[in-house]
Amino acid sequence: MIKVLFVCVHNSARSQMAEAFLNKQGQGDFLAESAGLEPAPLNELVAKAMSEIGYDISGNETNSVFDFYKEGRKYNMIVKVCDTESGQKCPIFPLTLRVLNWNLPDPSEFVGTDEEKLIQIRALRDKIKDLVVSLINEFKDLDTSAETRN
Template sequence: MIKVLFVCVHNSARSQMAEAFLNDLGKDYFIAESAGLEPGTINPLIVKVMAEVGYDLSQNDTNSVFDYYKEGRLYSYIIKVCDLENGQRCPVFPLARNVLDWNFEDPAAFTGTEEEKLEKARHLRYKIRENVTDLINTYKDSI
């Protein structure tokens, strides 16, 4: 199994979505966790759009990437789903074979009406799922 850590700023949206998708769609090949640089609370917009496609994130906790680092957790892949600038703050995990930068916009910064924000969140959901599917197809044969 390939162990993956998804990292974003607050572990409240992007990393949670990616973790859910990879643990479901890639369950035969991958084990995913997620964490944040400054853990916050789960974004209600993301809870809503993930529920639309059958994923319940409403009871998820947020985790600290630095706590995982201090615990000595090991990962084959670290995938930063935050913007490039914040991704540079992520600690270097020993023995991680690869670090990927996916660079998604933070849903906390979405503006507009509630429906406009939901549409942006749905688009983000689609893009993250697409990246996760590509990851599975690319790396599953390296097991």
Template sequence: MLKVLFVCVHNSARSQMAEAFFNQYATGIDSAESAGIKPGTLNSYVVRAMAEKGIDISGNTTKGVFDLYKEGRTLSHVIAVCDEATQQCPIFPGVSNMLSWSFPDPSSFSGSDEEIMEQVRVVRDTIEATVKEFINNPKAEKK
């Protein structure tokens, strides 16, 4: 059974998408949640992009990784989804299966509404493909 925690800085975009895709595609016994170092506000572009895939995350809240750690959650994997080039991702002590998947941060995107949406869609689709690949082979190292 996989119990996965996706982590990033604000839990407002990438980790939310990864959690939603994992829970959409994984078997009924596997589950995922997400959290961040400094929980922020759900990214409205990400909400819209996920709705295009038929997944409603508009009611999700952002969570703090340290709150989950204090609760003593049992996890099989912790996967950091930060942009390794520009961000420090959280470490989750006590978990031996830690992976790092580097994705650009949608909160850093600029341009017109449609240009930002296009960039978010690229990240969304890459996260979706990566999550599907992980579900099919959770022992494989990624990125």
């Protein structure tokens, strides 16, 4: 089982979508969690966009990456879905085999009416889904044989 942590600034949108996609698409091979540098409430428009394709994240809580670090959680892979500058603030988790930087736009910064924002969020959602599918295909055979990593 490959344990993956998705990190973004608020854990309210991008990382939540990525976590949901990986836990469903990579079921059995991957286990995903998500956290933020500065957790904020879940983005309701993101929850709506996810529900449109059958993913209910409306009840998800947001988490702090620093709390996960202090708890001593271990991951085989960290995926930073925020911009590169914000991603540099992420703590370094011991024994992590891979760190990926996806550098995706933050939905909290989208402008326009709710419908205009939803159009942008849907495009981002679909991009994240494609990235997750690529991650699964590329890393499903990642050697995690050292059980201390889990």
